[in-house]
Amino acid sequence: DADVTQTPRNRITKTGKRIMLECSQTKGHDRMYWYRQDPGLGLRLIYYSFDVKDINKGEISDGYSVSRQAQAKFSLSLESAIPNQTALYFCATSFNNEQFFGPGTRLTVL
Amino acid sequence: KQEVTQIPAALSVPEGENLVLNCSFTDSAIYNLQWFRQDPGKGLTSLLLIQSSQREQTSGRLNASLDKSSGRSTLYIAASQPGDSATYLCAVKTFEDKLVFGAGTILRVKS
Numbered sequence: 115d116a117d118v119t120q121t122p123r124n125r126i127t128k129t130g131k132r133i134m135l136e137c138s139q140t141k142g143h144d145r146m147y148w149y150r151q152d153p154g155l156g157l158r159l160i161y162y163s164f165d166v167k168d169i170n171k172g173e174i175s176d177g178y179s180v181s182r183q184a185q186a187k188f189s190l191s192l193e194s195a196i197p198n199q200t201a202l203y204f205c206a207t208s209f210n211n212e213q214f215f216g217p218g219t220r221l222t223v224l
Numbered sequence: 225k226q227e228v229t230q231i232p233a234a235l236s237v238p239e240g241e242n243l244v245l246n247c248s249f250t251d252s253a254i255y256n257l258q259w260f261r262q263d264p265g266k267g268l269t270s271l272l273l274i275q276s277s278q279r280e281q282t283s284g285r286l287n288a289s290l291d292k293s294s295g296r297s298t299l300y301i302a303a304s305q306p307g308d309s310a311t312y313l314c315a316v317k318t319f320e321d322k323l324v325f326g327a328g329t330i331l332r333v334k335s
Contacts, residue, residue: 118267145321156228156313156325157268164321172322204267211256213315213323215268 117141118216120205126222127195135190135219137205145208146188148172148180150201151218157204163188195223226251230314230326237304238334245299245329247314252292255317259288259299262311262328271312272299304333 118139127133137146144165149157159172161180169180177199181189192199200223205216227250237243247257256275260268272281272288274297280289287300301308311330315323 147323154233154327156327157315157323158325159322162322208321211317211321212258212270212273213317214270215260217267218265220265 118205118207118214120203120216120219122219123217124220126224128224129196131195133192133195133221135203135205135221137188137190137216139186139188139205139207139216141207141209141214142185143207143209143214144185146182147206147208147213148178148188148190149204149206150174150199151204152201160190160203192221192223195221197223199223226254226316226318226324228314228316228324228326230312230329232329233327234330234332236332236334239304239306241304241333242300242302243304243331245301245312245314245331247297247299247326249295249297249316249324251318252295253319254292255319255321257288257290257297258315258317258323259286259297260313260315262313268313301331304331306333306335308333 147162148160163169163182203219206213231246258273259271274290285302311328313328314326
């Protein structure tokens with residue numbers, strides 16, 4: 115079984131819709147992260163959480179929100195999706211200063 | 225603000241060649257540097273992690289070096305194979321526990 119899982123793996127939605135991307139981990143790590151990847155830009159940090167009660171904005175948090183429901187679960191929400199949020203989204207955990215990534219969610223906003 | 229640059233953006237080589245991928249960063253105050261591999265439609269696989277106090281790390285045909293003072297790292301792949309075709313990403317970890325990524329190098333190894 116994968117250590118970091120993301121659901122859904124692919125999603126197509128329309129402008130203005132609310133959408134939630136979910137991340138679960140079985141590694142027991144406290145630290146979790148959400149990134150987005152756009153062609154030619156590498157990965158950029160959206161939000162990160164060092165434990166259930168500690169959530170922080172990353173480089174590009176506008177238009178996104180997160181929820182850390184438990185140590186193992188970290189969800190990313192787009193309250194009103196817009197086309198420029200079309201991207202590949204990755205969840206990651208961190209332990210001993212090494213990060214471990216999920217398989218990604220490909221989101222398309224029409 | 226830390227910025228990471230990877231050169232070249234894309235590289236195509238015949239099978240069996242040795243090759244070098246380059247990564248540079250603007251702020252030498254890093255905790256570590258990590259090289260990842262990304263296959264199309266897949267997540268990131270960690271290849272090598274170099275602590276800021278280290279000069280290099282090796283794993284099989286891969287060797288990564290780090291020169292923190294000059295803000296550079298290289299990933300050396302020996303005897304390249306078609307299965308090495310992927311995007312290679314370099315990322316530096318800041319002391320705020322954030323990873324800053326380069327845009328990646330797309331590698332194609334032709335058989």
